[in-house]
Amino acid sequence: MRPMYAVPLGLAAAGAACVGYAAGIEVRSFRLRRVTVPVLPRGARPLRVLQVSDIHMVSGQRKKQRWLQSLAALQPDFVVNTGDNLSDPTAVPETLDALGPLMEYPGTYVFGSNDYFGPVPRNPGRYLTARIKGTAARGAHAPKKRSAVQNPWPELRDGFDAAGWVGINNGRGRLKLDGFEIALTGLDDPHIHRDRYEEVAGGPEADADFSLAVVHAPYLRVLDAFAADRYPLVLAGHTHGGQLCIPFYGALVTNCDLDTDRVKGLSAHTADGHRSYLHVSAGCGTNRYTPVRFACPPEATLLTLVESPG
Template sequence: MKQLSRRQFLKGAAGVSILGFLTTTFGYGYARYIEPRMIDAVSLTIHDAQLPASFDQFKIAQFSDVHLSDTFPAEDLESIVQKINTESPDLIVFTGDLVDFQSSIEEHEKARAYLSKLDAPFGKMAICGNHDYGPFGIDVYEKTMEACGFTLCKNEVFLLEKEGAHIQLATLDDLMMNVPDYDLIKREVSSDLFTLLLVHEPDAALELKTTPINLQLSGHTHGGQIQLPFYGPILTAPYGHTYVEGLYGSYQHRIYVNRGLGTTRMPLRFLAKPEITFLTLTSRV
């Protein structure tokens, strides 16, 4: 009979304790109705000497993992849109999973009214998450995002231009439900330009360790959705085991993992507040 290690035993005991807490009236009420609405507006400054001077103070708004459902209905997007537009970002990116297993066609139609109001001078970019390939197929997601003025990108590399200077924007399709074209990224990304990569699952970075990516933006993990104090997530998502939440790395391939807005499978969040992220790029130290 296989014996449990001390670490495994403590993790299991902690898991039982936290789940016990969440089953109490207060614990469940907090994780179900309070923390999922405590949206954290995270602001970061990313320093990179390779960034062209004309892009200094370029602001990116990232939101992710909405998971439209009865726990995150379309009308909840109204306040999200207001918060993003108030910050006047240069570029808005959505890093996947608008869809959830329980979401309805009607919720997607309602969501269009809110997402259409997002505005940024360099546009609105979106990529696919694993749930976006889910219950309705990819068509509903594609039609929703395109109707809202988003450019939906799959395995593409293109340039953003400002005052004659350029940065690269690279995108990968979902790792779980489609085929990410790593070879394209490795082949097309130039080491001479600052490169921003959008990919839903953060552990795509493990395949691109030697590729010159300055900043990768991902979602997918929900920050674990339920975490243990002093330990971290009880469970992590496939392709989200290594990079779970927040900022990783330094000058070589920084990765930022957004905790997302909605929930899936369980309508709970504990020590993993939903978030919107505002990243300001600068070449100044």
């Protein structure tokens, strides 16, 4: 007969092993996701788009920096950065250095809340508790608590702009690739209510070859607006893919009002009878105070855009 304490000790050991793996191994197991999206007009050549998101750079994260630098070997046609680059106010130089090889390519960016404000200590179980109580979706309306620490986001912006990347926080822009012109529409972060869709409303630009929508946090109000305006593709981040997932089940939370079935990867969103593709990046970092990932490795995505069949 087993001692009464054998089962609790076994569970404690298993839990410790999971935490050790999540904090010591998986959080540094960087991956590349590859996705094909049929959205381009007839006759257009395929376009290779590298999406990086939720880097959450902390000074001294050398392995993450080297991995980001290595992504330049993919030779993308252009790069989309969907925000939350920082998790340390001193890490702007290292972030720009890590992204330096990618900034040799055309690119565009929007910011997330962690680009503007420093992180605060938090219990990762808070998101799970919110899910159980049915409050996970309130983020679409509830005010967000902001850190008192201001990140030096103008330095980050200036570094991106100096490299020629196009900032589209509540704005529009253009990329020209060998005679193919892409119209960009972006929003500032809905997670902290900085999105101003009325400033960019109107849908795709008729004189562009392709129109792309970009936002950090995939809140439903934003996805509805983009889909209703007939954008063929929306790129977002923010969710961390759930960050702490259950093997063979998936994410429990998204940290916004998006459903967990679409917490990462390619899906679709429909509004007013119009359908857009949605790609949500699981990102490659974590808040510095919750440096763990489980069943959700850090990632970037290489999207290959090809002709639409319709």
